[in-house]
Amino acid sequence: MKDDILENYRTAGSLASRILREGAQGIRVGASYLDLVESIEARVKNEGAALAFPLNLSLNEDAAHDTASPGDERVFHKGDVAKLDLGVQIDGYIADTAVTVDLGNNSLLLDASKEALEAAIRAIKPGVHAGTLGAAIQQEIERRGYRPVSNLTGHGLGQYVQHGPPTIPNVGTGGGTVIEEGMVFAIEPFATTGSGRVGEKSRAEIYSQISNRPVRIPAGRTILEKIRDRRGLPFSRRWLLEKKLDLALPALVRSGTLHVYPVLADIPGSLVSQHEHTVIVTSDGCLVTTR
Structure with missing residues (x-):
C-alpha cells in the first residue's frame, strides 16, 4: 500500500475514533436525536474530512441504516440501546x-458485541479464512447468552x-475469503436478544446513486447534481432541500438510478448492540485504524 493511501486511512481512522467517542457522550435521556446527528456530522466537516455515509443512529431492535429525518422530533429515552455508526473519508479512503x-x-449485551470485535481482531493474520473470524465473533456473543445477527456482515473498504x-461474517461459516496482507475491511459484530436476523422496515x-441513467424529473436532476461529489457513497434525505423530494426520490429508486437503504431491524x-473497527491487514496481524 502506498504511503499516501495508508496515511489517508490512518488519518480518517483517527478522526473517526475521536469524533465517535466524543459524540457518543451526547446520547443521554431527553437529548435530541436530530441535534446529535447534525452536530457529529458537522464536526467531521469542520475537521476538514468528509462523511463516508450519513451518521447511522439506530435504536433498540433497529440494527442499522437509521439516521435523523428532516425535522426529526425524537429524543432518547431511559432504556434505549443506541448504535452510533460513523464513516469518515479522506480522498475516498474510509474509516x-x-x-x-x-x-x-x-x-x-454491549459487552457481547465489544468482546466479539476484539476476538475477531486478534484472529486476523494472512492465510486465515473470513469464516474463522466469524466463528470467533459467534463464540463470544453466544457464550454471553445472546445471538449474533447472522445476515449482517463486515465488509471490505x-x-x-x-x-x-x-x-466478514458474524457467524462461523467454515470457509470464506482467505485474508491477505494489505486488505482493508470493517468488522462489525451485532449481538441481539431477538431472533438473530434482521428484516427491512418501511x-x-x-x-446512494448506482447508475447514470437519464432523468426526466427536474427535481430528480437537481438531486443528482447535489450528490455528484458523493461518487456513489450514500447520502441522507435530510441533506436535500428540494421541493417534491418525496416524489423524486422514489422515482429515482424505481428507475434504478438510486439504491435505498431501509432501516434493518430484529x-x-x-x-441489538454493535461495535465496529476498520483494520488493515499486515504481515503478522492487523493495524486498527479506528482505535
Missing part, C-alpha cells in the same frame, strides 16, 4: 467505526467503496 451506548441495564470484498432515510421489543 468505518461504531459504538453502542446503553441508557438502560444492558451492559452484558476501498477508495469511494463502502461495501466490497471481503465479507422507514428509509439513506440512499423483532419488535428486542435489543
Whole structure:
C-alpha cells in the first residue's frame, strides 16, 4: 500500500475514533436525536474530512441504516440501546467505526458485541479464512447468552467503496475469503436478544446513486447534481432541500438510478448492540485504524 493511501486511512481512522467517542457522550435521556446527528456530522466537516455515509443512529431492535429525518422530533429515552455508526473519508479512503451506548441495564449485551470485535481482531493474520473470524465473533456473543445477527456482515473498504470484498461474517461459516496482507475491511459484530436476523422496515432515510441513467424529473436532476461529489457513497434525505423530494426520490429508486437503504431491524421489543473497527491487514496481524 502506498504511503499516501495508508496515511489517508490512518488519518480518517483517527478522526473517526475521536469524533465517535466524543459524540457518543451526547446520547443521554431527553437529548435530541436530530441535534446529535447534525452536530457529529458537522464536526467531521469542520475537521476538514468528509462523511463516508450519513451518521447511522439506530435504536433498540433497529440494527442499522437509521439516521435523523428532516425535522426529526425524537429524543432518547431511559432504556434505549443506541448504535452510533460513523464513516469518515479522506480522498475516498474510509474509516468505518461504531459504538453502542446503553441508557438502560444492558451492559452484558454491549459487552457481547465489544468482546466479539476484539476476538475477531486478534484472529486476523494472512492465510486465515473470513469464516474463522466469524466463528470467533459467534463464540463470544453466544457464550454471553445472546445471538449474533447472522445476515449482517463486515465488509471490505476501498477508495469511494463502502461495501466490497471481503465479507466478514458474524457467524462461523467454515470457509470464506482467505485474508491477505494489505486488505482493508470493517468488522462489525451485532449481538441481539431477538431472533438473530434482521428484516427491512418501511422507514428509509439513506440512499446512494448506482447508475447514470437519464432523468426526466427536474427535481430528480437537481438531486443528482447535489450528490455528484458523493461518487456513489450514500447520502441522507435530510441533506436535500428540494421541493417534491418525496416524489423524486422514489422515482429515482424505481428507475434504478438510486439504491435505498431501509432501516434493518430484529423483532419488535428486542435489543441489538454493535461495535465496529476498520483494520488493515499486515504481515503478522492487523493495524486498527479506528482505535
